[in-house]
Amino acid sequence: MKYTFSNRLKIGSFIAMGVGLLFLAIGFLSAPSSVEEAKEMVATAHSDGHGGHGEAHSTENTHHVTAENGHDEPHATEAHGESHDAAHDKHVYDQLKNRPWSALYVAAFFFFMISLGVLAFYAINRAAQAGWSPLLFRVMEGITAYIVPGGIIVFLILLLSVLHMNHLFVWMDADVVEHDYLLQGKKGYLNPWFFIARAAIFIGGWIAYRQISRKLSLAQDNASDDSNFKKNFKWSAAFLVFYLISESMMSWDWIMSLDPHWFSTLFGWYVFASMFVSGITTIAIITIYLKSKGYLPEVNDSHLHDLAKFMFGISIFWTYLWFSQFMLIWYANIPEEVTYFVTRLEDYKLPFLGMLVLNFIFPLLVLMNSDYKRINWFVIMTGIIILFGHYLDVYNMVMPATVGDKWGFGFPEIGGILFFGGLFIYVVFTTLTKEELTPKRNPFLEESRQFHY
Amino acid sequence: MASNKVIQALYNDDDILMKAVKEVRAAHHHIEEVYTPFPVHGLDKAMGLADTRIAITAFMYGCVGLTVAILMMNYIMIEDWPQDIGGKPSFSYMQNLPAFVPIMFELTVFFAAHLMVITFYLRSRMWPFKNAENPDKRTTDDHFLMEIGLHDNEDELKQLLLDTGAVEVTITEKED
Numbered sequence: 001m002k003y004t005f006s007n008r009l010k011i012g013s014f015i016a017m018g019v020g021l022l023f024l025a026i027g028f029l030s031a032p033s034s035v036e037e038a039k040e041m042v043a044t045a046h047s048d049g050h051g052g053h054g055e056a057h058s059t060e061n062t063h064h065v066t067a068e069n070g071h072d073e074p075h076a077t078e079a080h081g082e083s084h085d086a087a088h089d090k091h092v093y094d095q096l097k098n099r100p101w102s103a104l105y106v107a108a109f110f111f112f113m114i115s116l117g118v119l120a121f122y123a124i125n126r127a128a129q130a131g132w133s134p135l136l137f138r139v140m141e142g143i144t145a146y147i148v149p150g151g152i153i154v155f156l157i158l159l160l161s162v163l164h165m166n167h168l169f170v171w172m173d174a175d176v177v178e179h180d181y182l183l184q185g186k187k188g189y190l191n192p193w194f195f196i197a198r199a200a201i202f203i204g205g206w207i208a209y210r211q212i213s214r215k216l217s218l219a220q221d222n223a224s225d226d227s228n229f230k231k232n233f234k235w236s237a238a239f240l241v242f243y244l245i246s247e248s249m250m251s252w253d254w255i256m257s258l259d260p261h262w263f264s265t266l267f268g269w270y271v272f273a274s275m276f277v278s279g280i281t282t283i284a285i286i287t288i289y290l291k292s293k294g295y296l297p298e299v300n301d302s303h304l305h306d307l308a309k310f311m312f313g314i315s316i317f318w319t320y321l322w323f324s325q326f327m328l329i330w331y332a333n334i335p336e337e338v339t340y341f342v343t344r345l346e347d348y349k350l351p352f353l354g355m356l357v358l359n360f361i362f363p364l365l366v367l368m369n370s371d372y373k374r375i376n377w378f379v380i381m382t383g384i385i386i387l388f389g390h391y392l393d394v395y396n397m398v399m400p401a402t403v404g405d406k407w408g409f410g411f412p413e414i415g416g417i418l419f420f421g422g423l424f425i426y427v428v429f430t431t432l433t434k435e436e437l438t439p440k441r442n443p444f445l446e447e448s449r450q451f452h453y
Numbered sequence: 454m455a456s457n458k459v460i461q462a463l464y465n466d467d468d469i470l471m472k473a474v475k476e477v478r479a480a481h482h483h484i485e486e487v488y489t490p491f492p493v494h495g496l497d498k499a500m501g502l503a504d505t506r507i508a509i510t511a512f513m514y515g516c517v518g519l520t521v522a523i524l525m526m527n528y529i530m531i532e533d534w535p536q537d538i539g540g541k542p543s544f545s546y547m548q549n550l551p552a553f554v555p556i557m558f559e560l561t562v563f564f565a566a567h568l569m570v571i572t573f574y575l576r577s578r579m580w581p582f583k584n585a586e587n588p589d590k591r592t593t594d595d596h597f598l599m600e601i602g603l604h605d606n607e608d609e610l611k612q613l614l615l616d617t618g619a620v621e622v623t624i625t626e627k628e629d
Contacts, residue, residue: 327551333540368512 003295003432016422023415027100038093094167095403100412101166102402105157107416110394111424112150117279118143126236131447135299138437139287144210145431146424151203158199162192168402171260202246209239221440247272258401262340266325273318278390280310281383288376295437301374302453308373319360347405351392358389457627458603460610462619463596467493470597473617474499486600488592511569518564522557
């Protein structure tokens with residue numbers, strides 16, 4: 001059955017994109033355009049009737065320096081000299097200026113990450129020759145269609161960073177590197193043009209696999225033998241090898257290098273778990289939506305049950321990696337590593353700990369029961385919460401490095417979610433209208449139809 | 454007076470057994486027991502057995518394990534002797550929580566797994582030196598046996614069972 005993009009959803013996605021753009025514009029316009037303006041903004045924010053804010057500010061200051069003792073060398077101790085004040089003002093200015101950029105980047109990366117996670121899940125299902133999922137392949141292919149515009153947008157944002165349109169990545173600032181011994185040591189890897197070349201290779205590779213696999217998948221529908229299916233199997237297996245390497249390096253490049261003095265060996269896996277669970281959740285939500293509209297008559301409770309089991313299992317896997325990373329660093333408490341979590345625990349207490357509740361405790365308790373995994377609205381509700389939790393996860397990875405304690409959740413953040421959410425829905429559902437929602441000829445199709453748990 | 458007589462029908466194929474179970478249930482006879490050499494998928498549904506609640510017990514046992522872990526470590530590490538070990542903050546449980554999580558996790562799993570297994574043994578009455586209860590040795594290899602209580606309807610039931618494809622039907626007196 002062919003899907004027709006419902007008008008309401010289409011208009012909804014356009015409105016979301018429009019409002020999102022407007023909000024993002026407000027975010028960019030309200031960012032300070034000079035150091036003086038930034039100073040003024042901070043001053044007015046502080047005199048906003050809070051009595052003891054002066055005190056709070058001074059403590060803020062000191063911890064700032066400890067937390068970021070990478071960025072500006074240890075001139076922390078020389079109290080509040082003139083030069084430090086100036087450096088501080090510049091620092092605050094950069095943070096305020098970064099805020100709309102970071103909000104844009106977080107949302108762009110988040111939605112891109114969903115489709116990349118789905119692509120990995122899709123490739124795994126093909127390589128593992130899963131018998132339950134072929135009925136859902138078209139839905140997954142629809143979601144991975146977003147990887148093309150989403151990947152290009154992320155690439156453009158990275159390119160703008162390289163061109164010094166923003167200050168997201170400190171190591172791209174030649175002045176900073178000049179005074180930073182550690183960053184000089186990392187220059188071999190962290191240099192702008194190598195960075196952008198890597199990004200081009202990663203995004204190019206992912207998009208290439210997506211297009212090849214989609215083409216083979218569609219060709220298989222009208223073929224008289226299984227050669228396309230076998231080719232797809234080989235491409236998927238090869239892609240998984242490429243994906244594991246590129247995804248890991250991507251997470252160092254695009255996220256870990258926001259804190260260029262910090263490193264963690266677990267980071268690639270951690271980002272992977274986040275994108276994987278968000279991707280699977282999105283598959284579940286869109287499948288339930290399409291089914292509720294009557295477009296996927298052959299998808300039954302057991303398929304949903306399997307997806308919900310994946311949501312449950314990978315949520316716990318994400319927590320395992322999050323905790324392993326956190327606990328190892330917390331336990332050893334090595335100053336150069338622990339600053340990462342110190343900034344987050346001091347300035348981001350609510351999003352940092354709230355994300356754990358949303359991404360772990362909630363799905364753990366809600367999706368544990370086998371019967372609940374088959375209740376559609378239950379899976380949708382949980383899915384929305386998991387997706388928001390993983391948005392927060394990306395937020396927590398990016399924001400502390402770029403805006404520090406000047407974070408908020410206002411126009412630019414909501415605008416980013418609305419814009420990219422709308423674009424995501426538009427691209428995904430447009431792709432879904434292009435082909436039949438049920439593959440016609442797949443060796444495992446009949447098994448998938450009969451799938452029953 | 455409930456009689457101790459039972460009728461036992463032997464089958465040699467699980468598909469035939471499943472069909473037989475459905476037919477016997479449709480004829481409103483109460484199946485006392487079915488003996489199979491391996492799990493037959495869907496047999497419990499066909500027999501109309503209630504769902505197992507063992508997963509619920511496991512969840513509760515896990516909660517017990519988690520509680521034990523928290524109370525134990527809170528007492529030992531925080532209340533009884535809050536020593537400074539390598540600079541770890543032993544002022545409150547929350548402050549040193551990450552260090553306790555591995556044990557909390559393991560004890561949760563330990564309690565959930567072991568107590569659930571013991572519950573299973575108790576509920577299904579299994580222990581070493583227990584007398585085996587199979588009515589026919591062939592049911593451990595390649596035969597399936599359905600057992601139905603008799604209430605003075607031997608001939609009728611025997612015919613029904615033979616019609617469902619039983620390879621052998623016997624009537625025995627149960628001693629217990």
